[in-house]
Amino acid sequence: MSGDVGTTSPPLVTGVEPPEPSGATSGILIEPLLVMAEDVKDTAPGSGATAAKTVAEVANEDFMMGVKACVQPMIGVEFYPMKCNPRGYCLIFNNYDFPLHSYEYPHRHGSVDEAKRLKDIFEQLYFKVQVMDNSVMADTLKTIEEYSQKEELKRHDSFVLIVLSHGKSGGFITSDGQYIPFKEVVEQLNNKNCQNLINKPKLLFFSCCRGINKDYGVDHTVEALGAALDLDHCKSDAGKILIPEEKPKIMERFPIVSDIMICYSTIDQYVSWRCESKGSWLGMAIVKVLAKSSHELELPQLLTEITNHVNQRKGTEYGAKQVVEVIMRGFKKRFHFNPGYCVGSSTSTN
Numbered sequence: 462m463s464g465d466v467g468t469t470s471p472p473l474v475t476g477v478e479p480p481e482p483s484g485a486t487s488g489i490l491i492e493p494l495l496v497m498a499e500d501v502k503d504t505a506p507g508s509g510a511t512a513a514k515t516v517a518e519v520a521n522e523d524f525m526m527g528v529k530a531c532v533q534p535m536i537g538v539e540f541y542p543m544k545c546n547p548r549g550y551c552l553i554f555n556n557y558d559f560p561l562h563s564y565e566y567p568h569r570h571g572s573v574d575e576a577k578r579l580k581d582i583f584e585q586l587y588f589k590v591q592v593m594d595n596s597v598m599a600d601t602l603k604t605i606e607e608y609s610q611k612e613e614l615k616r617h618d619s620f621v622l623i624v625l626s627h628g629k630s631g632g633f634i635t636s637d638g639q640y641i642p643f644k645e646v647v648e649q650l651n652n653k654n655c656q657n658l659i660n661k662p663k664l665l666f667f668s669c670c671r672g673i674n675k676d677y678g679v680d681h682t683v684e685a686l687g688a689a690l691d692l693d694h695c696k697s698d699a700g701k702i703l704i705p706e707e708k709p710k711i712m713e714r715f716p717i718v719s720d721i722m723i724c725y726s727t728i729d730q731y732v733s734w735r736c737e738s739k740g741s742w743l744g745m746a747i748v749k750v751l752a753k754s755s756h757e758l759e760l761p762q763l764l765t766e767i768t769n770h771v772n773q774r775k776g777t778e779y780g781a782k783q784v785v786e787v788i789m790r791g792f793k794k795r796f797h798f799n800p801g802y803c804v805g806s807s808t809s810t811n
Contacts, residue, residue, distance in 0.1 A: 528585040529756040530801025541662050541794045542618050544804040549617035551588035552608055553579060556626035558595050562638035566627045569698065575740025578748045579623060586755060586798050588621060598639035605649050614657035621664045625741060627698045628669030630729055643667060651718045659715055662796050665723045668741040670698045672730035678782040698733045719791030724764065728786045734776050742783055746770035760796035
């Protein structure tokens, strides 16, 4: 297992091409973001090799995008505060190699570059990103528990967790072939077990299979709305409240579960598709939508855009389709990422 910790970005630069980072300061840098265009060729079926490209390899190609700064930050009592530096932690579990279970859970080609792009996009959105590669079950559960108890959460605005892996109905697979129920992850981040995030939004994305059924769609004649998307050569991923001492101690009761958004790449009992050169359909959609629209759209609209991106894709296996499932549990306020907007700094350590 390896860690990759995001750093605080330099000040926001608008209207000109951003310079190379020269050190950490208190602002945001909107850096170029790698986005693989639809016409990038995927792995040829049966070739045994991938066409994945690194950031360096595509530096001179037209697949770079950056998060735009919001013109007017969405602030007020009806919004979740999104203004800290950093906004919070973004924890990414990227399981692509399952050495002792490679027959049942083959290597997830494209997942490394996908994790890099997700890391880039959330760093631009002012999150402190940690990527955990090929984490075994014990380390995965330990890491989630450790992050849920961090004191820094008191100063953060939100929390993001992303899982890229194989999966089954009800849970995902770790690099050692073990099974962790989605429910166990969600419970570790609820108001009982993670009190430093009470009243703060927690965004959970699970990009993995939830069964073995494949969605081949239903034919229906509709008016053409534009050029058809390229077919994807794809694979499935089946397989107590703390009160400051100087203030009166007023006990307030909260529900055990609130302020949690869960986004699954597919519905229960169905597989989740992944391009062998670009990563999962959900991961690609998250990157593209947040890069394009996070400066102007709120979370529900962003999730609708993400769902539409995935819904419009079609795989080479009999025109395979996929539908995203989103669950909002006790979201009480409106959520806007407010890219480019920062008030103060949260000095946190790992």
